[in-house]
Amino acid sequence: MSALLIMAATMAAGPVQAADLAGTLSELAAKFRFPGAVLLVSGPGGVETAVTGHANLASRVPVTEATRFHVASVGKMLTAVAALQLVEEGRLSLDAPVRPFLDEREAARLTHVDKATVSDLLTHTSGLPDCLRNGLFSTPEHPNIRWTASEALRLGQCRPATTPGAYAYSNTNYILLGHLLELSDKAELADILARRVLTPLGMADSTAMVDPADALLARGYRPASETGGRRDASHLAWATRLGDAPLTATARDLERFMSSLFRPDRPRVLPPRMLAAMAIERASADGEGYGWGLQVVPTDRGIRLGHSGRFAGFCAEAWYYPDQDRVVILLANGDEHTQDDPMDLIEERIMTD
Numbered sequence: 024m025s026a027l028l029i030m031a032a033t034m035a036a037g038p039v040q041a042a043d044l045a046g047t048l049s050e051l052a053a054k055f056r057f058p059g060a061v062l063l064v065s066g067p068g069g070v071e072t073a074v075t076g077h078a079n080l081a082s083r084v085p086v087t088e089a090t091r092f093h094v095a096s097v098g099k100m101l102t103a104v105a106a107l108q109l110v111e112e113g114r115l116s117l118d119a120p121v122r123p124f125l126d127e128r129e130a131a132r133l134t135h136v137d138k139a140t141v142s143d144l145l146t147h148t149s150g151l152p153d154c155l156r157n158g159l160f161s162t163p164e165h166p167n168i169r170w171t172a173s174e175a176l177r178l179g180q181c182r183p184a185t186t187p188g189a190y191a192y193s194n195t196n197y198i199l200l201g202h203l204l205e206l207s208d209k210a211e212l213a214d215i216l217a218r219r220v221l222t223p224l225g226m227a228d229s230t231a232m233v234d235p236a237d238a239l240l241a242r243g244y245r246p247a248s249e250t251g252g253r254r255d256a257s258h259l260a261w262a263t264r265l266g267d268a269p270l271t272a273t274a275r276d277l278e279r280f281m282s283s284l285f286r287p288d289r290p291r292v293l294p295p296r297m298l299a300a301m302a303i304e305r306a307s308a309d310g311e312g313y314g315w316g317l318q319v320v321p322t323d324r325g326i327r328l329g330h331s332g333r334f335a336g337f338c339a340e341a342w343y344y345p346d347q348d349r350v351v352i353l354l355a356n357g358d359e360h361t362q363d364d365p366m367d368l369i370e371e372r373i374m375t376d
Contacts, residue, residue, distance in 0.1 A: 039064045039373050044073040047372040051353070051365055052076055057338070058244050058253065059086035060355035063274040064373060065282070066348055072274060078241040078356065080253065091228060091271050092241045092354040093260035094339035095332025098231075098270035099197045101280070102212075103145055103316020105219045106200050107297055109207055110141075117142040121149075124203050129176040133195070134184035141203070143187070144196040145315040146305045150187035155179030156194040156267065156334070169262040172202035190306035190313060194267040201266020212269055221276075223292050224283050229272035233261050240271070241356040243336025253357075260335035268334055274352045277341050281329065281350045285343045302328050324374045327366070333358045340366055347374065 059076030109115035135150035143149035185191035213231035304312035312319035325346035
């Protein structure tokens with residue numbers, strides 16, 4: 024799809040009815056066993072939101088539109104935007120090698136890092152091993168579950184490296200991008216994202232660090248055990264301060280962010296040409312494409328652009344459908360890993376012509 028079509032939608036779709044949205048969310052919660060969830064759709068007909076279930080199973084606090092969910096890898100889009108702002112400012116080049124940003128210990132285990140560029144990180148084509156997220160978060164070498172980027176690169180458990188130039192999703196790419204941002208802006212990533220993205224877009228209910236005592240936080244739950252209990256894994260999500268999964272947000276704030284990327288009448292934090300460049304598919308494998316921080320997915324309803332996320336008891340989906348000018352946000356506090364994609368059900372139920 025051309026950049027022009029991505030930025031200018033047909034606006035052919037009608038409004039989503041509240042009853043349809045609530046029914047779809049109820050079906051999603053039952054199928055994927057979400058303790059609680061929120062589903063938001065915005066388009067030419069306005070914004071509709073449905074909520075269901077509980078944000079906290081222990082206290083039975085219900086999910087509301089104000090509930091804040093950790094959004095896992097959906098936060099990669101914000102890290103990409105902040106990095107591309109540095110490019111726009113002339114302080115970082117997409118062709119810049121990554122190795123000069125690392126010391127010897129940080130680079131030691133990162134196979135192919137000598138060849139990797141900033142663009143390779145953005146598109147998951149660096150070949151770098153996927154570190155930390157798919158291993159233990161507490162090890163004898165690092166008993167604390169809160170990691171800095173440097174610690175993750177030096178000490179986090181890593182999967183094998185992949186082939187440079189080929190698409191292979193690796194959280195290390197965005198951990199490194201967050202590290203580059205901190206070195207360039209001389210601040211913590213949470214403050215960088217607040218200054219560069221959250222505040223300019225009016226995302227007042229979103230943060231890159233959280234207070235676990237915040238009453239509006241949803242707690243994240245692992246799949247049910249054989250006895251039916253669900254383990255609260257929220258502390259792992261809330262401990263993150265890395266560029267691969269930095270954000271906790273409301274559905275409405277995520278809608279603001281997605282609209283800023285794709286709707287010309289909304290406040291923006293990147294110029295239109297850079298936003299269009301983000302959405303160009305630059306690498307792909309097994310039917311999944313990737314631009315600069317955006318997944319590019321073909322569907323029966325046309326292309327969709329955005330990101331999904333699963334981590335520490337949380338599930339997040341944030342997508343834009345150019346052919347219908349619709350944003351769809353799904354946030355839930357259960358992370359069952361199944362072969363089924365919740366977006367398939369959403370598209371079938373509410374993404375009609």
